[in-house]
Amino acid sequence: GQQLNQSPQSMFIQEGEDVSMNCTSSSIFNTWLWYKQDPGEGPVLLIALYKAGELTSNGRLTAQFGITRKDSFLNISASIPSDVGIYFCAGYANAGGTSYGKLTFGQGTILTVHP
Amino acid sequence: DTEVTQTPKHLVMGMTNKKSLKCEQHMGHRAMYWYKQKAKKPPELMFVYSYEKLSINESVPSRFSPECPNSSLLNLHLHALQPEDSALYLCASSQEILRVYEQYFGPGTRLTVT
Numbered sequence: 001g002q003q004l005n006q007s008p009q010s011m012f013i014q015e016g017e018d019v020s021m022n023c024t025s026s027s028i029f030n031t032w033l034w035y036k037q038d039p040g041e042g043p044v045l046l047i048a049l050y051k052a053g054e055l056t057s058n059g060r061l062t063a064q065f066g067i068t069r070k071d072s073f074l075n076i077s078a079s080i081p082s083d084v085g086i087y088f089c090a091g092y093a094n095a096g097g098t099s100y101g102k103l104t105f106g107q108g109t110i111l112t113v114h115p
Numbered sequence: 116d117t118e119v120t121q122t123p124k125h126l127v128m129g130m131t132n133k134k135s136l137k138c139e140q141h142m143g144h145r146a147m148y149w150y151k152q153k154a155k156k157p158p159e160l161m162f163v164y165s166y167e168k169l170s171i172n173e174s175v176p177s178r179f180s181p182e183c184p185n186s187s188l189l190n191l192h193l194h195a196l197q198p199e200d201s202a203l204y205l206c207a208s209s210q211e212i213l214r215v216y217e218q219y220f221g222p223g224t225r226l227t228v229t
Contacts, residue, residue: 033218035220041222042207042220042222043205043220044220045217045219045220048217086155088157088158103218105157105158106157107156108156
């Protein structure tokens with residue numbers, strides 16, 4: 001089946017630093033989503049990307065849909081303590097048939113921000 | 116409004132109990148999902164409903180029984196669960212199954228099976 005390789009698995013940074021994480025796949029995806037999950041809560045959608053090469057920002061967050069359609073990255077600028085959490089990438093392949101409705105998730109990046 | 120609500124927030128049940136998880140959305144979405152999530156792992160898809168019909172069952176054991184009474188509500192009926200079923204159960208919704216681009220998740224129900 002399809003897999004997303006998300007890296008790094010965890011990051012420990014100082015407040016104010018920039019953060020970068022990415023997801024790669026051997027398969028093509030038509031949509032990339034980035035979620036953040038706080039402990040004990042559900043994932044919250046941060047950014048959605050629909051076109052290869054697309055670069056989208058949401059406040060201090062910037063994400064890009066790779067040209068090859070097999071990767072995506074998320075950058076967080078000037079990190080703050082509330083950025084702590086687990087960040088998941090997710091892709092939708094739109095391959096038809098039994099793939100409809102199924103998102104493929106990366107394994108997550110655990111972000112810790114030291115004040 | 117991109118809110119999906121879930122009740123209860125926490126649930127503790129014995130292996131012989133029958134309980135239900137509830138999910139509600141008022142975004143007019145026509146696709147709804149149940150996921151199971153273990154600690155620090157990504158969500159695992161269990162079921163997908165599209166236009167109130169079960170579209171995907173990811174080979175989930177029959178002790179989990181989903182129900183979609185109407186386009187806004189999704190239930191997950193639980194019976195004779197095992198301790199390994201303890202997890203965070205997430206509900207999500209999206210516009211429709213063919214436009215699953217943006218799935219919105221609820222806060223989850225933390226289930227403990229004793």
